[in-house]
Amino acid sequence: MTVLVLTDPAAAQAVDQVARLVTAARGVGEVVTLAAGTGSRELAKQVIRLDGVTEAWWGEQPGQERIAMEDLAAWVARIAGEFSHVLAAASLFGAEFIPRLGGLLGCQPVTGVVEIRDERHFLRPIHAGAALALVRTTGHPILLTVRAERFAPAPAANPMGNTRQITDIPPLGLSRRMAFLPGTRAGTADPATARVVVAGGGGLETREDFALVEALARALGGAAGASRAAVDKGLAPVSLQIGQTGLIIAPEVYVAVGISGAIQHLAGIKEAKRIAAIDIDPNAPMGRMADVFLAADLRAAIPALLRALTNRT
């Protein structure tokens, strides 16, 4: 059995992400990877060294930084039958690509997979992570998006092998990217990949409160995030929302500031290694989740923490 792993050269920490996808795919068989767009050649050169990768393909279209998803899906649809599975990260990239491929092939994808039992059985969270569903699928090829952070990275054990250039991904001309404009997250660290995330919630009242959260995130070398309550209040952009309908994150340390601990928010932080929480209510449910809990007003606690961090350096 051979698995085609679609990789995203534009992903933050792309090599680490692919290494984790390769581990997932190795649960089924050998691995061929495909990267498309700017940076794909460099990515393929690193990926071919990963244990279990037999071929690393890469393709670029002249003048196109990113190959349009419909072009990539149409190309992969032509060769997908040669593979037992086609797999991508459960990221925006995977969410754009795999359903397109499923539509072209008439296959139902299994999404957000956290464990591969065997070639046909997969575990995926349901009900905001409150339960896991064991799914059996019978299609060919089997299409999957996989939560990369749930798998350890495959080691770079192979000697430098050969990569293969794909030259025939024709532009269908259905869509064209006209310009790149700065987004709301531009210039700030990305909570999706940061090792430390400090998130503000409904306990925040003003933009100054969120500025405190951002300052603490910076002081800890991390990124700022938000609960839906903070987003709904207009204090943080929706791109920073963590939870069931936002980002699923797996930082080393997660600091919740004025976040009560609703199940929909917890769905986004289940993989955090350590949780700290600051809440004015000593009985806030987040306290039961937290390894460290500070019962305090955020407007007093964060400036004190910032002073302590400054004095330490």
Ligand SMILES: Cc1cc2nc3c(=O)[nH]c(=O)nc-3n(C[C@H](O)[C@H](O)[C@H](O)COP(=O)(O)OP(=O)(O)OC[C@H]3O[C@@H](n4cnc5c(N)ncnc54)[C@H](O)[C@@H]3O)c2cc1C
């Ligand atoms: C279908 C669906 C999907 C959803 N998806 C998401 C999602 O993706 N992400 C998400 O976050 N939510 C989501 N929600 C909303 C979720 O149910 C909660 O409403 C939300 O998470 C509450 O946010 P919060 O804990 O920040 O705010 P609150 O529940 O209002 O809690 C605020 C906390 O701040 C504390 N506080 C108040 N003042 C201070 C102060 N001065 N200093 C310190 N602490 C203070 C309070 O004691 C309280 O614990 C979803 C809901 C639904 C129905």
